[in-house]
Amino acid sequence: MSEFFLNAILMIFLAFIAIMAIRQNRLFGVVMLSGAYSLVAATWFVVADAVDVAFTEAAVGAGVSTVLALGTLSLVGVEEKKRPIEPFALVIALGTGLLLLLAVLDMPSYGIATTPIQLHVAPHYLLESEREIGVPNVVTSVLASYRGFDTFGETIVVFTAAIGVFLIIGGWTRAERSGQETSPANENRSNHTQEKSDA
Amino acid sequence: MLAHAPILQIIIPLLAAPLIVLLRQRDLAWIVAVAATALSFLFSARLFLQVAATGEPIIYEIGAWPAPIGIIYVIDSANALVMPLIAGIAFIVTLVGRGMIEAEVDARDHTLFFSAWMLTIAGMLGQVATNDAFNIFVFLEISSLSAYALVAMGAGRDARALPAAFNYLILGTIGATFYVIGIGLLYMLTGTLNIGDLAARLPEIGDTHTGFAALAFIALGLFLKIALFPLHFWLTPAYSFAPSAVSALMAATATKVSVYVLIRLLFGVFGLNFSGMDEVGTLLLWLGVAGAFAGTLAAIWETDLKRLFAQSSIAQLGYMAIGMGLMSSAGLAATFIHLVNHALMKGAIFLALGGLAMHVGRVTMSSIAGVGRQAPLTVAALLFGGLALIGVPLTAGFISKLYLIRAQLDQQLYVIALLTVISSVLALVYVWKIIEAAYMQDRPKDAVVIRETPAMWVGAWILVIATIYFGVQAESLVDAAFRAAETMLGDAQ
């Protein structure tokens, strides 16, 4: 029963943080609330037995994302223009929500051990992992071996993100690659010529 | 080694990306990229021939874990057709695109550029080859993330590439997240992620409200990815502000991959009898028609040629949606035929545009005035591509339209058939505008004089020849497309 209450309290807390985050106009606060959201979500993941996910969410959602956001904020300014509620967006979001509520109607009950996902495929991991892989943490054995190709893809995604960020704002990698110093003026040369041609 | 062909066609371009970073040398980067795409093409072509000869799907169990436990690749008639198309176009664009990349991208960025280039190709191939619904998402993100960065590289010439890339990122991520929600609901119902296993288990336990919502989310997410009207508005800026080589690669392949994934999930997993599929079909049909008109009409008013052909892509994707919406094997086959043909024509057109852009910068109706005489071969390639888009006989575009309209008439959808013909004929207007600009006008005296080099037209002409070949000798393609369509529908029954 305590699990039930913890679950409910964390969810309500999450909703509170999310609403605060969209109402807040000072972006610094928004980013911190977003980090807090990830941290509380990580706590919720622990309650839901997903310890590996909680660990990652805390390190990445609350840690890395927030740091990146703060770095960005210091470059782009911290105020958001005040805006009224967008009725069109609200309708789309509500429509999507209703579609999902429709899905809930026939969903297998929460927390039951006889749902399809508990009876198909997953038992193989829990029962055979010890013999086939010999690793007690089943998440690790599924992640690295049974679905190792997904994790390979995940590593590539991280690699892709780095390549993408370096291409977009990675002045220093240019200098490292060509052995010459790059100044920001040089880097934005193209933008300036663009502006000049407009003038 | 041939036994490993299904995985090697993905792994070679995938591992070429880090290799390029390790080599740290521009020329080697290009050589590695060409070699990797060539090998990938050879393996996929070999698999296509093997599947065509035996008719049996080729199964590759990654990590030696069998189907629902692990991730497997299944190369059947459908993806064996799409793989060599993607790999082949990627090879040609990589081979001839170097001049365009050198003209438009800062030389210091070339190694990372080619790395991202290989990632987007490998990501697309991975989505097509895999038989695991979640693995599709992972490779979709590899190709999308690298594509966002590649589009942003257009900022070297036009800063509008940056907001274009950002919008593409937001909408692409919303699309991918919808897809993940849909897959999650499917997983909840069936307990599996393997596409074959999903198709087998879904009819008994999945025909519920939850199943319907799963269908809706997967369809909506992929509608965004294939730029189906009215979710198409990210495509035009992304394609038109990207560097020319990137536009050529993406216009030819990116949306086609998403069309394939949509077909695979709609027909290969849910199947025709799933409740809600009729509604999805009707939606595809009418949104396809709307897209065909919206894209063509928008293209008529465009003066920037890259924007013009990006708009026309929306129309062409509309035709593919109509084919899917017919919910018949003939309609689906028409979609497959058009998928292949459109990839070839759009590849040819954007390569020719890239060749012109090397000299005139922004390719507009006024900047190409009178170039027909200075760059005859390049403009001719553009022209053939345009004629194929309209669907002129003896081009592949004619075959696509023929089979599409035939499939519509089979089902007595005369209004749709008429609308398809009208929107195709309307395409004549914008192609004529280009002919007029390039051939009928005189080149202004103060305009740049273009010295045509083979780099401008070789790639485009390879694809034009393929377009004409499939326009004249259509049987092999038509057979392959019908086999692909029957495989898809057969899975569901």
Add this chain to the structure above:
Amino acid sequence: MNLSPLLAQWNYVLVIGLMMIGFYTVIARGNLIKKMVGLNIFQTSVFMLYISMGKIKGGTAPILTGDATTVYSNPLPHVLILTAIVVGVATTAVGYALIIRIRETYGTIEEDEIISAINAQDGHQDAS
């Protein structure tokens, strides 16, 4: 239509509410940073949907203890979400990099101001 499952499945209903708060923020807000934060909330809530379905009441984390009576929650959604979290942060990083460049070029991160800047530029080019 029988709506009682919505009460019994309050857990999922709350997760959906969270998802829609995030989704609304992405599509409605014009500030690019706000959009990214909305995306983060949206995606994190989707992760919660996945983890919810793997949970078994009275179960424990899927780390084998050797005790045959232990009930473990389903490890597969955990693995999928580990991948999805990483994909999410990768997208976030690329998004923030683009925001920085947009701000440097257009001097703003408000969508409407960027659009009007682009339109001004477009009009100018067409005129020239």
Add this chain to the structure above:
Amino acid sequence: MHDDPVIRVISKVLIPFVMLFGLYVQFHGDYGPGGGFQAGVIFAAAFILNAIVFGMNKGRHVWPPRLVLQCIALGVVLYGGTGLVSLLTGGVFLEYSVLGKTQVAGQHLGILLVELGVGLTVASVMVGLFFTFASRLSHRRFMKIHNDEEDSRTERAKA
């Protein structure tokens, strides 16, 4: 920030422990929560703390940016290479069982290698992202946490 002796001393004490914890998470992922990804983030955090407290130049000295780029690629190659080796030694791609004498031994070795690959890539990507955003900042001079005197001294020396 690097002038504050309290922060400097605490960081000096803390950094080795953060790294140790990173290694623990990396290699204990088989038995408890953790693995290459989480370990990579923790390991990177130690380097980033070092760079923030002792200046970007010292940070770059510890892990030169050129190496960061190579390490990112190497981690991916390590993962893919493990798969390719199992392919070349008679198995299929990522079939770790063929890497060892017994199936379980092979799986252990394979998982160890690929988790190392993940850890290497993630740690160096995080450090690389930090360098990227920070060097953008130093150009803009909005924040000065990393732009210590050493930086300006070397700039003056160059000029």
